[in-house]
């Protein structure tokens with residue numbers, strides 16, 4: 387059992403803190419956002435993440451999980467400090483390390499004993515060494531500490547499950563002492579045969595970027611294949627299925643659609659390109675992945691324009707706003723860029739999302755937010771599926787057709803099968819399957 391402080395109580399920090407408490411540790415989750423901490427102290431989860439409420443409540447009630455804004459005090463009381471603060475994209479595309487540096491300074495100034503600082507935030511190769519230098523510069527001379535890289539691979543929407551059953555644990559450490567503690571902390575997962583990759587800190591940092599860039603590559607790759615399928619009358623879903631049956635390729639991340647968004651892939655691919663540029667290398671594949679992805683959402687806008695015969699003066703029902711289902715995260719969501727473009731082109735938008743409406747209202751003006759799917763599609767000239775929420779998968783299509791002004795659907799996530807939509811009398815357009823079905 388360790389006294390652990392987790393700095394940053396966002397998607398990664400809160401899940402990490404709750405799960406580490408569930409392993410039996412005493413965990414203090416700290417954040418500089420007072421409102422967030424107040425909500426957590428009242429057992430309210432500040433964002434949507436399935437299963438998180440239960441594990442937070444169980445451990446808080448069990449006296450193992452605490453929330454505070456007293457960052458310095460909790461650092462002093464802990465033997466291990468996890469860093470899970472944001473590393474957003476800066477103007478130049480690099481990872482903004484200012485929050486990480488802020489925590490490093492706090493640790494240095496409050497290093498009252500040997501501590502291990504664990505970087506869970508996604509950071510470029512070399513950041514652990516930077517953190518080490520910052521701590522060294524502000525801590526009492528001779529005070530020992532270690533900095534470990536332990537990147538996080540959880541996905542929003544299945545974060546608790548991903549943390550509790552990870553594909554691997556990556557530990558980049560430079561001392562046996564720190565490695566031993568990290569393996570003790572992760573013992574419950576190691577006992578269930580989770581592979582552990584032990585490596586140096588710089589390699590560990592690179593593993594995270596390489597993994598995210600590769601997954602992003604699969605998405606942009608299949609989107610390019612989908613775009614070509616549309617031109618040669620092939621069906622991308624069959625192509626992806628057959629490709630995925632090859633063990634060397636695998637079926638995941640081969641779903642054609644509006645492209646990737648969220649708080650990770652867009653910023654991490656750009657940060658990798660910038661790290662390479664600074665090191666004197668031109669990262670050509672990743673640059674193309676980004677460019678294809680940036681175009682893909684506007685290809686969806688073109689698709690809608692073609693399907694509706696132009697969007698000026700038309701009403702668009704936009705279903706799904708988040709970058710993927712099972713999260714309320716709107717960061718870099720394709721649906722938002724599409725909505726802005728529709729508005730610029732003179733369309734009226736009626737939008738619905740199962741969980742992100744309250745957040746969307748704050749960042750996207752000029753659209754009508756509707757209480758459910760059927761309200762959104764009322765009198766619409768075209769309905770656009772922008773996120774593949776489960777509740778969109780089996781809608782009452784007869785009712786939907788009756789409510790719409792024209793039965794036109796653009797399915798940017800290939801939720802429905804073309805023959806079924808044809809049977810229901812829709813002009814149905816999807817991604818990489820279009821010409822044969824319309």
Ligand SMILES: NC(=O)c1ccc[n+]([C@@H]2O[C@H](COP(=O)([O-])OP(=O)(O)OC[C@H]3O[C@@H](n4cnc5c(N)ncnc54)[C@H](O)[C@@H]3O)[C@@H](O)[C@H]2O)c1
Nearest residue numbers: 394396397398417418419471472473485488507508538542
């Ligand atoms: N979200 C994901 O799916 C995911 C997955 C793997 C890795 N990551 C990485 O994990 C890191 C965190 O991501 P997130 O999505 O949890 O971010 P987030 O924006 O949800 O949360 C970050 C939190 O850190 C807090 N913070 C900032 N400075 C602080 C300080 N000095 N002390 C204490 N708290 C501070 C902020 O107030 C915020 O609540 C990022 O580097 C991200 O790339 C994210």
